[in-house]
Amino acid sequence: MKENLRIAAVQMPTVWMDYKENLKYMKEAIERAKEEQNVDLVIFPELSSIGYIRERNKQFGCKYIKSAEKISGPFVSGIAQQAKKSGVYVITGMTELHPEITGSLYNSAVLIDPRGDIVGKHRKLHIPGYEKHYFIPGSSAEVFKTPIGNIGITICYDGQFPELTRTLALKGAEVLVMLWNMPDFSNPPELLHYITATRAAENRMFSISCNRIGQDGEISFFGHSAVSDPVGNFLAKAEREETILYATLSRDVLLEERAQQPVFRDRRPDMYSELIKPL
Template structure:
Protein backbone atom coordinates (compact mmCIF):
# COMPACT_ATOMS: atom_id res chain seq x y z
CA UNK A 1 0.00 0.00 0.00
CA UNK A 2 1.39 3.39 -0.96
CA UNK A 3 0.98 6.81 0.61
CA UNK A 4 1.50 10.07 -1.26
CA UNK A 5 3.21 12.80 0.74
CA UNK A 6 3.49 16.48 -0.18
CA UNK A 7 5.49 19.37 1.28
CA UNK A 8 4.69 22.97 0.41
CA UNK A 9 6.90 25.97 -0.21
CA UNK A 10 4.74 29.11 -0.31
CA UNK A 11 4.39 32.66 0.93
CA UNK A 12 1.81 33.32 3.64
CA UNK A 13 1.13 36.84 4.92
CA UNK A 14 -0.96 38.68 7.52
CA UNK A 15 -3.90 38.65 5.09
CA UNK A 16 -6.05 35.74 6.24
CA UNK A 17 -8.12 35.75 3.06
CA UNK A 18 -4.90 35.43 1.05
CA UNK A 19 -3.97 32.49 3.28
CA UNK A 20 -7.30 30.74 2.76
CA UNK A 21 -7.16 31.28 -1.00
CA UNK A 22 -3.65 29.87 -1.15
CA UNK A 23 -4.62 26.87 1.03
CA UNK A 24 -7.55 26.25 -1.31
CA UNK A 25 -5.28 26.31 -4.36
CA UNK A 26 -2.75 24.00 -2.73
CA UNK A 27 -5.47 21.62 -1.58
CA UNK A 28 -6.84 21.40 -5.12
CA UNK A 29 -3.36 20.67 -6.47
CA UNK A 30 -2.82 18.04 -3.80
CA UNK A 31 -6.09 16.30 -4.63
CA UNK A 32 -5.21 16.27 -8.33
CA UNK A 33 -1.88 14.62 -7.47
CA UNK A 34 -3.52 12.00 -5.23
CA UNK A 35 -1.87 13.34 -2.08
CA UNK A 36 -2.85 11.78 1.25
CA UNK A 37 -0.80 14.00 3.59
CA UNK A 38 -0.09 17.68 2.87
CA UNK A 39 2.36 19.65 5.03
CA UNK A 40 1.97 23.43 4.93
CA UNK A 41 4.59 25.80 6.40
CA UNK A 42 5.06 27.26 9.83
CA UNK A 43 2.74 30.25 10.31
CA UNK A 44 0.59 29.39 7.28
CA UNK A 45 -2.32 31.11 9.04
CA UNK A 46 -1.38 34.76 9.50
CA UNK A 47 2.29 34.68 8.52
CA UNK A 48 5.47 34.64 10.60
CA UNK A 49 7.32 37.47 12.32
CA UNK A 50 8.59 40.22 10.02
CA UNK A 51 12.04 40.25 11.60
CA UNK A 52 14.17 38.44 14.17
CA UNK A 53 16.90 39.25 16.67
CA UNK A 54 17.20 42.42 18.70
CA UNK A 55 14.90 44.31 16.36
CA UNK A 56 12.34 41.55 16.04
CA UNK A 57 8.60 41.81 16.55
CA UNK A 58 7.71 41.53 20.21
CA UNK A 59 4.57 41.63 22.26
CA UNK A 60 6.24 44.34 24.35
CA UNK A 61 6.97 46.72 21.46
CA UNK A 62 4.14 46.33 18.98
CA UNK A 63 1.04 44.40 18.14
CA UNK A 64 0.65 45.71 14.61
CA UNK A 65 3.08 43.30 12.97
CA UNK A 66 2.50 40.25 15.13
CA UNK A 67 0.73 37.23 13.66
CA UNK A 68 -2.92 37.01 14.68
CA UNK A 69 -3.30 34.76 17.72
CA UNK A 70 -6.04 32.19 17.20
CA UNK A 71 -7.65 29.49 19.28
CA UNK A 72 -7.79 25.86 18.28
CA UNK A 73 -11.57 25.99 18.45
CA UNK A 74 -11.76 29.34 16.67
CA UNK A 75 -13.16 30.25 13.25
CA UNK A 76 -9.76 30.27 11.53
CA UNK A 77 -9.07 26.58 12.14
CA UNK A 78 -12.69 25.79 11.26
CA UNK A 79 -12.25 27.63 7.95
CA UNK A 80 -9.16 25.58 7.13
CA UNK A 81 -11.03 22.37 7.96
CA UNK A 82 -13.84 23.40 5.66
CA UNK A 83 -11.33 23.92 2.85
CA UNK A 84 -9.34 20.69 3.22
CA UNK A 85 -12.22 18.25 3.72
CA UNK A 86 -10.98 14.66 3.98
CA UNK A 87 -7.33 15.53 3.20
CA UNK A 88 -4.94 15.15 6.15
CA UNK A 89 -2.96 18.37 6.61
CA UNK A 90 -0.29 19.75 8.94
CA UNK A 91 -0.42 23.53 9.34
CA UNK A 92 1.33 26.18 11.42
CA UNK A 93 -0.24 29.16 13.22
CA UNK A 94 0.06 31.42 16.26
CA UNK A 95 -1.97 29.80 19.02
CA UNK A 96 -3.70 31.77 21.74
CA UNK A 97 -3.77 29.88 25.04
CA UNK A 98 -6.83 29.56 27.25
CA UNK A 99 -5.64 32.45 29.44
CA UNK A 100 -6.25 34.82 26.50
CA UNK A 101 -2.71 36.23 26.65
CA UNK A 102 -0.04 33.55 26.16
CA UNK A 103 0.97 32.97 22.54
CA UNK A 104 2.64 29.88 21.09
CA UNK A 105 4.19 29.16 17.72
CA UNK A 106 2.09 26.06 17.05
CA UNK A 107 1.22 23.39 14.51
CA UNK A 108 -1.71 21.05 14.17
CA UNK A 109 -2.47 17.96 12.14
CA UNK A 110 -6.09 17.76 11.10
CA UNK A 111 -8.69 17.05 8.47
CA UNK A 112 -12.17 18.42 7.90
CA UNK A 113 -13.69 16.74 10.93
CA UNK A 114 -10.93 16.11 13.46
CA UNK A 115 -7.78 17.58 14.99
CA UNK A 116 -5.44 14.62 15.48
CA UNK A 117 -2.77 16.46 17.42
CA UNK A 118 -1.15 19.80 18.18
CA UNK A 119 2.38 20.92 19.00
CA UNK A 120 3.88 24.08 20.53
CA UNK A 121 7.39 24.94 19.34
CA UNK A 122 10.01 24.04 21.93
CA UNK A 123 13.27 25.52 20.56
CA UNK A 124 13.25 29.27 19.91
CA UNK A 125 15.91 31.11 17.86
CA UNK A 126 17.08 34.71 17.70
CA UNK A 127 14.77 36.38 20.18
CA UNK A 128 11.63 34.49 19.16
CA UNK A 129 10.93 34.13 22.88
CA UNK A 130 10.04 37.84 22.91
CA UNK A 131 6.99 37.02 20.79
CA UNK A 132 6.04 33.47 21.76
CA UNK A 133 6.13 31.27 24.82
CA UNK A 134 7.91 27.94 24.44
CA UNK A 135 6.29 24.54 24.41
CA UNK A 136 7.54 21.75 26.63
CA UNK A 137 6.80 18.41 24.96
CA UNK A 138 6.84 16.43 21.74
CA UNK A 139 3.99 14.20 20.70
CA UNK A 140 3.31 11.57 18.08
CA UNK A 141 -0.21 11.23 16.75
CA UNK A 142 -2.20 8.45 15.12
CA UNK A 143 -3.63 9.76 11.85
CA UNK A 144 -5.15 8.33 8.67
CA UNK A 145 -1.65 8.30 7.11
CA UNK A 146 0.16 6.65 10.04
CA UNK A 147 1.92 7.83 13.19
CA UNK A 148 3.07 11.40 12.65
CA UNK A 149 5.30 13.66 14.73
CA UNK A 150 5.27 17.46 14.46
CA UNK A 151 8.12 19.91 14.88
CA UNK A 152 8.74 23.51 13.85
CA UNK A 153 11.75 25.10 12.15
CA UNK A 154 14.68 25.46 14.62
CA UNK A 155 13.65 22.18 16.27
CA UNK A 156 15.36 20.36 13.39
CA UNK A 157 18.76 21.52 14.67
CA UNK A 158 18.28 19.37 17.78
CA UNK A 159 18.62 15.61 17.19
CA UNK A 160 16.89 14.87 20.48
CA UNK A 161 13.59 16.26 19.21
CA UNK A 162 13.27 13.91 16.25
CA UNK A 163 14.70 10.99 18.24
CA UNK A 164 12.01 11.34 20.92
CA UNK A 165 9.33 11.09 18.27
CA UNK A 166 10.99 8.17 16.49
CA UNK A 167 11.16 6.29 19.78
CA UNK A 168 7.44 6.96 20.18
CA UNK A 169 6.76 5.20 16.90
CA UNK A 170 6.72 8.10 14.45
CA UNK A 171 6.75 6.85 10.85
CA UNK A 172 6.58 10.36 9.43
CA UNK A 173 7.92 13.58 10.94
CA UNK A 174 6.44 16.78 9.57
CA UNK A 175 8.87 19.67 9.97
CA UNK A 176 7.15 23.02 9.33
CA UNK A 177 9.39 26.04 8.83
CA UNK A 178 9.70 29.75 8.14
CA UNK A 179 13.45 29.37 7.55
CA UNK A 180 15.20 32.44 6.12
CA UNK A 181 18.52 32.99 4.40
CA UNK A 182 21.47 34.23 6.43
CA UNK A 183 21.11 37.80 7.65
CA UNK A 184 24.76 38.68 6.92
CA UNK A 185 26.98 37.69 3.99
CA UNK A 186 23.93 36.31 2.21
CA UNK A 187 24.84 34.35 -0.90
CA UNK A 188 23.85 35.93 -4.21
CA UNK A 189 22.24 32.63 -5.18
CA UNK A 190 20.12 31.67 -2.18
CA UNK A 191 20.48 27.99 -3.05
CA UNK A 192 24.16 28.39 -2.11
CA UNK A 193 23.45 30.33 1.08
CA UNK A 194 24.88 28.84 4.26
CA UNK A 195 21.47 28.82 5.98
CA UNK A 196 19.95 27.02 2.99
CA UNK A 197 22.73 24.46 3.29
CA UNK A 198 21.97 23.94 6.98
CA UNK A 199 18.24 23.66 6.36
CA UNK A 200 18.79 20.93 3.78
CA UNK A 201 21.45 19.13 5.81
CA UNK A 202 19.29 18.99 8.92
CA UNK A 203 16.43 17.54 6.90
CA UNK A 204 18.47 14.70 5.43
CA UNK A 205 20.38 14.03 8.65
CA UNK A 206 17.28 13.81 10.85
CA UNK A 207 15.56 11.44 8.40
CA UNK A 208 18.62 9.20 8.29
CA UNK A 209 19.35 9.44 12.03
CA UNK A 210 15.94 8.04 12.84
CA UNK A 211 15.14 6.12 9.66
CA UNK A 212 11.81 7.90 9.21
CA UNK A 213 10.09 9.73 6.38
CA UNK A 214 10.74 13.45 6.73
CA UNK A 215 8.30 15.96 5.21
CA UNK A 216 9.78 19.44 5.33
CA UNK A 217 7.74 22.53 4.37
CA UNK A 218 8.91 26.13 4.34
CA UNK A 219 7.85 29.64 3.59
CA UNK A 220 9.10 31.15 0.32
CA UNK A 221 9.61 34.64 -1.03
CA UNK A 222 9.98 37.53 1.41
CA UNK A 223 8.14 38.91 4.41
CA UNK A 224 9.33 41.98 6.27
CA UNK A 225 13.12 41.75 6.45
CA UNK A 226 13.18 37.96 5.99
CA UNK A 227 14.02 36.17 2.73
CA UNK A 228 12.91 32.57 2.87
CA UNK A 229 14.81 29.74 1.23
CA UNK A 230 11.96 27.45 0.18
CA UNK A 231 13.43 23.96 -0.40
CA UNK A 232 10.35 22.05 0.73
CA UNK A 233 11.14 18.36 0.37
CA UNK A 234 10.35 14.73 1.05
CA UNK A 235 13.23 12.65 2.48
CA UNK A 236 13.15 8.88 2.86
CA UNK A 237 14.51 6.88 5.83
CA UNK A 238 17.82 6.45 4.03
CA UNK A 239 18.37 10.21 3.83
CA UNK A 240 17.54 10.38 0.12
CA UNK A 241 15.64 13.43 -1.16
CA UNK A 242 12.70 12.06 -3.14
CA UNK A 243 11.30 15.44 -4.23
CA UNK A 244 12.13 19.10 -3.63
CA UNK A 245 10.93 22.54 -4.69
CA UNK A 246 14.42 24.07 -4.36
CA UNK A 247 13.98 27.86 -3.99
CA UNK A 248 10.68 28.00 -5.83
CA UNK A 249 7.19 28.15 -4.45
CA UNK A 250 5.43 24.90 -5.13
CA UNK A 251 4.80 21.40 -3.87
CA UNK A 252 7.22 18.49 -3.51
CA UNK A 253 5.28 15.24 -3.97
CA UNK A 254 6.41 11.64 -3.49
CA UNK A 255 4.57 8.33 -3.45
CA UNK A 256 6.01 5.99 -0.83
CA UNK A 257 5.39 2.58 0.69
CA UNK A 258 5.90 3.11 4.41
CA UNK A 259 5.98 -0.52 5.56
CA UNK A 260 8.09 -1.87 2.69
CA UNK A 261 10.61 0.96 3.05
CA UNK A 262 10.98 0.41 6.79
CA UNK A 263 11.50 -3.32 6.30
CA UNK A 264 14.27 -2.67 3.79
CA UNK A 265 15.95 0.26 5.50
CA UNK A 266 15.93 -1.26 8.98
CA UNK A 267 16.78 -4.83 7.97
CA UNK A 268 20.47 -4.43 8.75
CA UNK A 269 21.45 -1.40 10.78
CA UNK A 270 18.40 -0.31 12.75
CA UNK A 271 19.48 2.85 14.56
CA UNK A 272 16.73 2.82 17.18
CA UNK A 273 17.45 -0.81 18.09
CA UNK A 274 21.21 -0.33 18.21
CA UNK A 275 21.24 2.63 20.58
CA UNK A 276 23.21 2.51 23.87
CA UNK A 277 21.11 4.52 26.36
CA UNK A 278 23.33 3.30 29.19
CA UNK A 279 26.13 5.61 27.99
CA UNK A 280 23.97 8.63 27.17
CA UNK A 281 23.43 9.86 30.73
CA UNK A 282 25.06 13.30 30.24
CA UNK A 283 22.48 14.14 27.55
CA UNK A 284 19.86 14.63 30.25
CA UNK A 285 22.08 16.39 32.77
CA UNK A 286 21.05 19.96 33.72
CA UNK A 287 22.42 22.63 31.40
CA UNK A 288 24.57 24.14 34.16
CA UNK A 289 26.51 20.86 34.33
CA UNK A 290 27.91 21.51 30.85
CA UNK A 291 28.28 25.28 30.75
CA UNK A 292 31.90 25.41 31.84
CA UNK A 293 32.89 23.28 28.89
CA UNK A 294 31.05 25.51 26.42
CA UNK A 295 32.80 28.74 27.34
CA UNK A 296 35.51 29.92 24.98
CA UNK A 297 39.01 30.15 26.52
CA UNK A 298 39.99 33.61 27.68
CA UNK A 299 42.61 35.40 25.60
CA UNK A 300 45.76 36.50 27.29
Protein backbone atom coordinates in the same frame (compact mmCIF):
# COMPACT_ATOMS: atom_id res chain seq x y z
CA MET B 1 1.79 3.25 7.93
CA LYS B 2 -0.20 3.08 4.70
CA GLU B 3 1.42 0.92 2.00
CA ASN B 4 1.95 3.95 -0.24
CA LEU B 5 1.43 7.31 1.44
CA ARG B 6 1.14 10.15 -1.05
CA ILE B 7 2.14 13.55 0.34
CA ALA B 8 2.28 17.16 -0.85
CA ALA B 9 4.50 19.84 0.72
CA VAL B 10 3.39 23.35 -0.29
CA GLN B 11 6.31 25.78 -0.56
CA MET B 12 4.40 29.05 -0.48
CA PRO B 13 4.70 32.77 0.23
CA THR B 14 2.72 34.16 3.15
CA VAL B 15 0.85 37.46 3.32
CA TRP B 16 1.83 39.26 6.51
CA MET B 17 -0.96 39.41 9.09
CA ASP B 18 -3.71 38.49 6.62
CA TYR B 19 -5.12 35.07 7.46
CA LYS B 20 -7.91 35.45 4.89
CA GLU B 21 -5.52 35.73 1.94
CA ASN B 22 -3.36 32.92 3.26
CA LEU B 23 -6.37 30.70 3.87
CA LYS B 24 -7.62 31.33 0.33
CA TYR B 25 -4.23 30.32 -1.11
CA MET B 26 -4.02 27.23 1.09
CA LYS B 27 -7.52 25.99 0.29
CA GLU B 28 -6.72 26.26 -3.40
CA ALA B 29 -3.43 24.40 -2.86
CA ILE B 30 -5.21 21.55 -1.03
CA GLU B 31 -7.73 21.25 -3.84
CA ARG B 32 -4.98 21.33 -6.47
CA ALA B 33 -2.87 18.69 -4.71
CA LYS B 34 -5.85 16.36 -4.42
CA GLU B 35 -6.80 16.82 -8.07
CA GLU B 36 -3.26 16.54 -9.45
CA GLN B 37 -1.88 13.68 -7.38
CA ASN B 38 -4.73 12.30 -5.22
CA VAL B 39 -2.64 12.92 -2.11
CA ASP B 40 -3.36 11.65 1.40
CA LEU B 41 -1.57 14.44 3.28
CA VAL B 42 -0.96 18.12 2.51
CA ILE B 43 1.66 20.05 4.49
CA PHE B 44 2.12 23.82 4.89
CA PRO B 45 4.99 25.81 6.48
CA GLU B 46 5.44 27.25 9.95
CA LEU B 47 3.26 30.27 10.84
CA SER B 48 1.21 29.98 7.65
CA SER B 49 -1.77 31.82 9.12
CA ILE B 50 -0.20 35.30 9.45
CA GLY B 51 3.52 35.01 8.74
CA TYR B 52 6.70 35.56 10.72
CA ILE B 53 7.55 38.09 13.43
CA ARG B 54 10.04 40.96 13.35
CA GLU B 55 12.55 42.25 15.88
CA ARG B 56 11.18 43.31 19.23
CA ASN B 57 8.76 46.17 18.63
CA LYS B 58 5.72 46.75 20.82
CA GLN B 59 3.60 48.41 18.14
CA PHE B 60 4.23 45.55 15.73
CA GLY B 61 3.70 43.08 18.57
CA CYS B 62 0.29 44.53 19.32
CA LYS B 63 -0.77 44.22 15.66
CA TYR B 64 0.64 40.70 15.43
CA ILE B 65 -1.21 39.52 18.53
CA LYS B 66 -4.45 41.06 17.25
CA SER B 67 -4.01 39.13 13.97
CA ALA B 68 -3.50 35.78 15.74
CA GLU B 69 -6.30 33.42 16.77
CA LYS B 70 -7.08 30.38 18.86
CA ILE B 71 -7.17 26.92 17.31
CA SER B 72 -10.97 27.15 17.39
CA GLY B 73 -10.83 30.28 15.19
CA PRO B 74 -11.67 30.90 11.53
CA PHE B 75 -8.25 30.00 10.07
CA VAL B 76 -8.21 26.43 11.35
CA SER B 77 -11.95 26.09 10.71
CA GLY B 78 -11.40 27.09 7.08
CA ILE B 79 -8.56 24.59 6.64
CA ALA B 80 -10.70 21.90 8.29
CA GLN B 81 -13.56 22.57 5.89
CA GLN B 82 -11.26 22.15 2.91
CA ALA B 83 -9.66 19.01 4.38
CA LYS B 84 -13.12 17.48 4.68
CA LYS B 85 -14.15 18.61 1.20
CA SER B 86 -11.00 17.17 -0.39
CA GLY B 87 -10.80 14.10 1.86
CA VAL B 88 -7.20 14.66 2.98
CA TYR B 89 -5.12 15.09 6.11
CA VAL B 90 -3.58 18.55 6.52
CA ILE B 91 -0.74 19.82 8.70
CA THR B 92 -0.32 23.56 8.94
CA GLY B 93 1.62 26.01 11.04
CA MET B 94 -0.17 28.90 12.70
CA THR B 95 0.22 31.72 15.21
CA GLU B 96 -1.90 30.50 18.13
CA LEU B 97 -3.36 32.73 20.82
CA HIS B 98 -2.96 31.28 24.28
CA PRO B 99 -6.33 29.79 25.25
CA GLU B 100 -6.45 31.74 28.54
CA ILE B 101 -3.73 34.40 28.85
CA THR B 102 -4.44 37.58 26.87
CA GLY B 103 -1.57 38.71 24.65
CA SER B 104 0.39 35.43 24.84
CA LEU B 105 1.22 33.30 21.81
CA TYR B 106 2.33 29.84 20.77
CA ASN B 107 4.04 28.93 17.51
CA SER B 108 1.89 25.91 16.68
CA ALA B 109 1.17 23.21 14.13
CA VAL B 110 -2.23 21.55 13.76
CA LEU B 111 -3.01 18.13 12.25
CA ILE B 112 -6.50 17.84 10.74
CA ASP B 113 -8.07 14.63 9.41
CA PRO B 114 -10.31 14.07 6.33
CA ARG B 115 -13.43 14.49 8.47
CA GLY B 116 -12.31 17.99 9.35
CA ASP B 117 -11.50 17.03 12.95
CA ILE B 118 -8.37 18.14 14.79
CA VAL B 119 -6.20 15.08 15.48
CA GLY B 120 -3.68 17.02 17.55
CA LYS B 121 -1.30 19.95 17.79
CA HIS B 122 2.39 20.57 18.36
CA ARG B 123 3.66 23.76 19.97
CA LYS B 124 7.22 24.72 19.11
CA LEU B 125 9.54 23.61 21.91
CA HIS B 126 12.80 25.37 21.06
CA ILE B 127 12.41 29.13 20.71
CA PRO B 128 15.38 30.95 19.13
CA GLY B 129 16.54 34.56 19.17
CA TYR B 130 13.96 37.31 19.30
CA GLU B 131 11.13 34.81 18.85
CA LYS B 132 11.46 34.54 22.64
CA HIS B 133 9.79 37.96 22.92
CA TYR B 134 6.67 36.62 21.21
CA PHE B 135 6.22 32.88 21.77
CA ILE B 136 5.82 30.63 24.80
CA PRO B 137 7.57 27.25 24.34
CA GLY B 138 5.40 24.15 24.19
CA SER B 139 5.73 21.31 26.66
CA SER B 140 4.93 18.06 24.84
CA ALA B 141 6.32 15.89 22.04
CA GLU B 142 3.58 13.62 20.75
CA VAL B 143 3.30 11.17 17.89
CA PHE B 144 -0.07 11.12 16.18
CA LYS B 145 -1.13 7.61 15.22
CA THR B 146 -3.42 7.83 12.22
CA PRO B 147 -4.67 5.38 9.56
CA ILE B 148 -2.08 6.79 7.12
CA GLY B 149 0.85 6.45 9.52
CA ASN B 150 2.43 7.51 12.80
CA ILE B 151 3.33 11.17 12.39
CA GLY B 152 5.74 13.26 14.45
CA ILE B 153 5.80 17.04 13.99
CA THR B 154 8.51 19.60 14.67
CA ILE B 155 8.62 23.34 13.99
CA CYS B 156 11.74 25.04 12.59
CA TYR B 157 14.45 25.20 15.30
CA ASP B 158 13.01 22.00 16.83
CA GLY B 159 14.41 20.16 13.82
CA GLN B 160 17.99 21.04 14.79
CA PHE B 161 17.74 19.00 17.99
CA PRO B 162 18.26 15.31 17.20
CA GLU B 163 17.28 14.49 20.78
CA LEU B 164 13.72 15.54 19.95
CA THR B 165 13.43 13.71 16.65
CA ARG B 166 14.88 10.55 18.22
CA THR B 167 12.28 10.88 21.00
CA LEU B 168 9.54 11.00 18.38
CA ALA B 169 10.99 7.94 16.65
CA LEU B 170 11.06 6.04 19.95
CA LYS B 171 7.40 6.98 20.42
CA GLY B 172 6.63 5.27 17.12
CA ALA B 173 7.00 7.96 14.44
CA GLU B 174 7.28 6.60 10.91
CA VAL B 175 7.00 10.00 9.22
CA LEU B 176 8.66 13.16 10.54
CA VAL B 177 7.05 16.40 9.35
CA MET B 178 9.18 19.51 9.90
CA LEU B 179 7.62 22.93 9.31
CA TRP B 180 9.99 25.83 8.73
CA ASN B 181 10.33 29.58 8.34
CA MET B 182 14.09 29.35 7.80
CA PRO B 183 15.39 32.74 6.58
CA ASP B 184 18.28 33.79 4.38
CA PHE B 185 20.21 35.60 7.10
CA SER B 186 20.76 32.65 9.42
CA ASN B 187 21.83 29.66 7.33
CA PRO B 188 22.81 28.57 3.82
CA PRO B 189 19.76 27.24 1.94
CA GLU B 190 21.35 23.81 1.47
CA LEU B 191 21.27 23.28 5.23
CA LEU B 192 17.59 22.42 5.05
CA HIS B 193 18.30 19.57 2.64
CA TYR B 194 21.09 18.29 4.90
CA ILE B 195 18.89 18.37 8.00
CA THR B 196 16.03 16.61 6.24
CA ALA B 197 18.22 13.75 5.05
CA THR B 198 20.11 13.45 8.33
CA ARG B 199 17.02 13.31 10.56
CA ALA B 200 15.63 10.60 8.27
CA ALA B 201 18.78 8.46 8.22
CA GLU B 202 19.38 8.76 11.97
CA ASN B 203 15.99 7.23 12.70
CA ARG B 204 15.31 5.19 9.56
CA MET B 205 12.07 7.07 8.95
CA PHE B 206 10.68 9.32 6.24
CA SER B 207 11.38 13.02 6.74
CA ILE B 208 9.59 15.99 5.16
CA SER B 209 10.70 19.62 5.41
CA CYS B 210 8.22 22.29 4.31
CA ASN B 211 9.71 25.79 4.26
CA ARG B 212 8.20 29.02 2.95
CA ILE B 213 9.40 31.58 0.43
CA GLY B 214 8.82 35.31 0.14
CA GLN B 215 9.51 38.17 2.52
CA ASP B 216 8.18 39.61 5.79
CA GLY B 217 9.60 43.06 6.42
CA GLU B 218 13.37 42.80 5.88
CA ILE B 219 13.44 39.01 6.33
CA SER B 220 13.36 36.77 3.25
CA PHE B 221 12.87 33.01 3.19
CA PHE B 222 14.66 30.61 0.87
CA GLY B 223 12.43 27.58 0.42
CA HIS B 224 14.54 24.46 -0.26
CA SER B 225 11.81 22.14 1.01
CA ALA B 226 12.60 18.44 0.70
CA VAL B 227 11.37 14.89 1.23
CA SER B 228 13.81 12.14 2.23
CA ASP B 229 13.51 8.37 2.42
CA PRO B 230 14.76 6.50 5.53
CA VAL B 231 18.41 6.48 4.40
CA GLY B 232 18.69 10.07 3.20
CA ASN B 233 17.85 9.69 -0.47
CA PHE B 234 15.75 12.60 -1.71
CA LEU B 235 12.33 11.72 -3.08
CA ALA B 236 11.71 15.36 -3.93
CA LYS B 237 13.41 18.69 -3.28
CA ALA B 238 12.91 22.31 -4.22
CA GLU B 239 15.02 25.41 -4.62
CA ARG B 240 13.59 28.90 -4.05
CA GLU B 241 10.51 28.69 -6.29
CA GLU B 242 6.83 28.69 -5.38
CA THR B 243 5.86 25.04 -5.80
CA ILE B 244 4.20 21.92 -4.46
CA LEU B 245 6.49 18.96 -3.81
CA TYR B 246 4.94 15.53 -4.30
CA ALA B 247 6.29 12.20 -3.08
CA THR B 248 5.13 8.67 -2.34
CA LEU B 249 6.32 7.13 0.93
CA SER B 250 6.48 3.31 0.75
CA ARG B 251 5.93 1.23 3.88
CA ASP B 252 8.08 -1.56 2.42
CA VAL B 253 11.03 0.82 2.12
CA LEU B 254 10.63 1.82 5.77
CA LEU B 255 10.55 -1.83 6.87
CA GLU B 256 13.46 -2.85 4.64
CA GLU B 257 15.73 -0.12 5.97
CA ARG B 258 14.82 -0.78 9.60
CA ALA B 259 15.52 -4.49 9.03
CA GLN B 260 18.86 -3.65 7.42
CA GLN B 261 20.00 -1.18 10.10
CA PRO B 262 18.21 -1.65 13.47
CA VAL B 263 19.24 1.68 14.96
CA PHE B 264 16.87 1.38 17.93
CA ARG B 265 18.19 -2.02 18.99
CA ASP B 266 21.76 -0.77 18.70
CA ARG B 267 21.29 2.30 20.88
CA ARG B 268 23.39 2.62 24.07
CA PRO B 269 21.27 4.78 26.40
CA ASP B 270 23.62 3.92 29.26
CA MET B 271 26.20 6.09 27.50
CA TYR B 272 23.97 9.13 26.90
CA SER B 273 23.61 10.62 30.39
CA GLU B 274 25.31 13.87 29.30
CA LEU B 275 22.26 14.63 27.16
CA ILE B 276 20.05 15.33 30.16
CA LYS B 277 22.49 17.22 32.35
CA PRO B 278 21.82 20.96 32.66
CA LEU B 279 24.54 23.30 31.40
